[in-house]
Amino acid sequence: MTLIKSISGIRGTVGGAPGDNLTPLDLVKFTAAYARWLKETAPDKGKLTVVVGRDARLSGEMAASIVEGTLCGSGIDVIDIGLATTPTVEMAVTGKGADGGIILTASHNPKQWNALKLLNARGEFLNDAEGRRVLAIASADDYVFPEVDALGHVTERSSYDREHIERVLALELVDREAIRAAGFRVVVDAVNSVGGTVIPALLRELGVEVIELNCTPDGKFAHNPEPIPENLTEISARVPAEKAHLGIVVDPDVDRLALVCEDGTMFGEEYTLVAVADYVLSHTPGATVSNLSSSRALRDVTQKHGCHYTASAVGEVNVVAKMKETGAVIGGEGNGGVIYPAIHYGRDALVGTALFLTHLAKTGLSASALRATYPPYYISKNKIELTPDIDVDDVLRKMKERYAQERIDDIDGVKIDFPTQWVHLRKSNTEPIIRIYSESRDKASADALAEKIIADIRGIVGK
Structure with missing residues (x-):
């Protein structure tokens, strides 16, 4: 498999020959390039700090050790938040006042894959120019590393899950009492990655009864980790068998949210954002954004609320840029990625879960009945x-x-x-x-x- 190098990060299958796969040498090379880019962006700041977090895939511990060592060898301090969702790392960058972040995750790719996802000081993915500069530095391969007195150190090792959950619970549009009163019973499939700890913890804080399915964060993916219908047969059978109100499915790094209705049918990844946007717009009217490959249903719902919809190029960084440009109150991608700027500019399944459950509780409808209220596409x-x-x-x-x-x-x-x-x-x-x-x-x-x-x-x- 060819190593895939793009502005959003570096991904590939683990092992094999350097340059063709994601090997230890490639991890060092691209981490060092990112470190040099960070120093270029803040030449007078002195010692810089980077947050590092990873999903639970089997190569994660190895990759994290190499990445952290390379950052320290580049003269950059590291805050290690361990097993963490992609949105958790994004929030930790700003929450810890760091200068950047690296997420070790290949998102929905199978277990043999891993990747470096690179963040700026805002906890957002690098834009086109920034990403290209990192790749150019890596291609030049002319690194000079600092001497011993200027090495970085791991300054902190602690989870940021609690802070992330508390920020979600504090959102004005998350109604904990309405959710608790609804008495929801929910099955969670976290494909044995980091969602297996943080999603059940959030749900229990919301007063939801949780049935855990594939929630051991050991990286042994129980099925193909992309949350699409053909991979979700187990939970689609389990939800009605448990007489649950809903099934919640996340990918290994928890930036995508798929929902299963009480009868075992799919709510539809495209409609996660549609439903959440419907709820948000009913309380805070404003612009919405999704990418060109996302469902027209978001446009329809936005116009129903008398608001303006805009499409962006594909890619989270492009959606975020368009959201900032238009002042959007909600946006995302049709793959189940909800971006709610009231908390941060990144796809976040925790935010999507809390807002969706509030919406479901306040409507008093079943999940399948709520789905039927939206335009069919x-x-x-x-x-x-x-x-x-x-x-x-x-x-x-x-x-x-x-x-x-x-x-x-x-x-x-x-x-x-x-x-x-x-x-x-x-x-x-x-x-x-x-x-x-x-x-x-x-x-x-x-x-x-x-x-x-x-x-x-x-x-x-x-x-």
């Missing part, structure tokens, strides 16, 4: 493989021309917005493919739209 996710000699940018340009009479958005690939459906075409940064996401009112229509677009592309390529 279905997203079909496809890709088309191309030979390396094909100019993907030229293919996208010709597709844009072919559908010029429709509403077109080209900030990230080409999105063609039809009156009742849409399709989004994006080229991959790592392989010769075009990703094709289409949405319509039902599966058959979404699939048919995707098939039509694929046929169009094959026609262009064949010319």
Whole structure:
């Protein structure tokens, strides 16, 4: 597997040859590059501090030891918060007054993967220019490390879970009493990663009865960790068997939230953000943002509240930038990523859980009944493989021309917005493919739209 280097971090499979996989040498190289970038951004500050946290995957302890040692060897102090969710590390950066953060997690990828996710002093992912600078430093490979008296140290080893939970509970729109009064019984599937401790702890603070499923944070993923329906058969059976009101599923680093209705059906990852936004907008009207590949349902709900919706390029850093630009009160991504700026600018399943349960409690509806109140859409996710000699940018340009009479958005690939459906075409940064996401009112229509677009592309390529 080729090591994947992008502005959002470095990820790959553990072991193998350096440069082709995520090896100890690669961990040192890119951590040292990040350390040098941090020093460039604050040349007069003196000793800098970085927060390090990790999910529970099997390679996490090894990777954390190397990363912390490299930071100290680069003259940077380390605050080690141990097993921690991605949003917990983000909040710890600002909460501890640190200069940056590194999260060791490959998110929803299987156990053989790990990654370095890099944060700035705001606890947010690096933007395009910052990420490219880190990669340029790593490519130059001309490091000079400080001498012994200037080495960094691990200054603190302590969990930040409690602080994160307390911040969520303190949110004005989180109604602990309403949730407690509802008497919710909830099954939690945390795929044996860090969500297995923090999500049940949050729920119990909210007065929820918790049934734990795959909540031992040992990194032995009980199923494919991406929280999509085909991987959630166990919890979808367990929720109705336990007569639970809801199932809560998080990925290994707990920035994505998927929900299971009381009858075992999926609430739908796309609709996690939709439901939370509906609740937030009913109390604090304002703008919303999601990425171009997310469901139109958020736009519909936003307009129902008389508010303005904007789409951003794909990627959390792009969503956050657009949220700041528009002053959005809620935003995120259709993969179950809820970003609520009242607490911080990052996808956060703890925040999503607390806001969703408040909404569910106040409506008095079952999860399936609440889901039925939202516009019905279905997203079909496809890709088309191309030979390396094909100019993907030229293919996208010709597709844009072919559908010029429709509403077109080209900030990230080409999105063609039809009156009742849409399709989004994006080229991959790592392989010769075009990703094709289409949405319509039902599966058959979404699939048919995707098939039509694929046929169009094959026609262009064949010319």
